[in-house]
Amino acid sequence: MTAQFWPSHVVMEVRNASKTYLSGANEVRALTDMTLALKSGELTGIVGPSGSGKTTFLMIAGLLEPPTSGTVHFRDQPIANATTRLNNLRDFRRTHVGFIFQKANLIPFLTAVENVQIALEINDVRPKQAKARARELLAQFGLDHRENNYPSQLSGGEQQRVSIARALANDPVMLLADEPTAALDGSRGRQVMEVFRTLADVHRVAVCVVTHDPRWSDIFDRIVEMSDGRVVEVRPGGAMKARLQV
Numbered sequence: 708m709t710a711q712f713w714p715s716h717v718v719m720e721v722r723n724a725s726k727t728y729l730s731g732a733n734e735v736r737a738l739t740d741m742t743l744a745l746k747s748g749e750l751t752g753i754v755g756p757s758g759s760g761k762t763t764f765l766m767i768a769g770l771l772e773p774p775t776s777g778t779v780h781f782r783d784q785p786i787a788n789a790t791t792r793l794n795n796l797r798d799f800r801r802t803h804v805g806f807i808f809q810k811a812n813l814i815p816f817l818t819a820v821e822n823v824q825i826a827l828e829i830n831d832v833r834p835k836q837a838k839a840r841a842r843e844l845l846a847q848f849g850l851d852h853r854e855n856n857y858p859s860q861l862s863g864g865e866q867q868r869v870s871i872a873r874a875l876a877n878d879p880v881m882l883l884a885d886e887p888t889a890a891l892d893g894s895r896g897r898q899v900m901e902v903f904r905t906l907a908d909v910h911r912v913a914v915c916v917v918t919h920d921p922r923w924s925d926i927f928d929r930i931v932e933m934s935d936g937r938v939v940e941v942r943p944g945g946a947m948k949a950r951l952q953v
């Protein structure tokens with residue numbers, strides 16, 4: 708039996724969430740009554756025009772922004788709503804959620820290996836083990852020869868790969884990525900998407916990727932299309948279609 712047929716469960720669910728930002732005197736409605744569950748072992752792509760609320764959804768699902776109304780549930784237990792102090796969930800985020808943003812956001816005065824290592828040490832992994840794990844992760848992304856370089860000495864694509872290694876350091880149950888391949892060339896981009904596919908299939912991580920790039924649609928289980936702060940369509944991606952045809 709292959710991994711993809713193992714039962715999956717809902718890891719994080721955003722329920723009936725709306726989000727309004729204040730922009731000067733104006734209110735901007737970024738999400739309207741959005742419900743979406745992210746399941747273990749599932750690779751979800753989120754697509755939609757600029758300003759449709761994709762990043763806002765990731766921020767709410769990742770407990771970096773509270774919804775204005777609605778709730779976020781972790782394994783069926785409510786974990787956040789409009790009144791939750793998200794600072795109190797910092798430890799929870801560190802141990803359960805991996806984030807990858809458009810920009811790598813590495814710490815400039817730490818080397819590549821130290822940038823990954825620190826994510827482990829914050830979670831009480833001993834320095835020696837943390838370094839070994841960090842080196843292993845960097846090697847997986849073809850960065851073994853770059854581990855002692857500082858971010859300013861790395862290309863944009865290399866920096867992004869370090870940030871992916873950092874996001875995976877603590878074995879998150881959920882990985883949220885916002886345009887992770889935007890700074891990568893085609894083959895590096897595919898390599899990253901294939902890592903996400905493996906994380907979902909083998910490690911049963913719930914992976915959710917915001918992307919504008921139509922080349923990856925074959926690799927997703929499902930594609931969620933957003934428009935104007937709402938989900939307008941959920942369709943099977945290529946991975947799910949391939950399975951249905953087995």
Ligand SMILES: Nc1ncnc2c1ncn2[C@@H]1O[C@H](COP(=O)(O)OP(=O)(O)OP(=O)(O)O)[C@@H](O)[C@H]1O
Nearest residue numbers: 728729730735737756757758759760761762763764
């Ligand atoms: N911090 C903020 N303050 C004010 N308005 C915001 C803020 N963040 C997002 N918005 C607004 O909310 C709406 C949704 O933004 P969001 O970034 O979620 O869209 P997106 O689909 O991710 O866009 P893109 O593809 O351009 O990244 C937009 O109108 C945006 O301008």
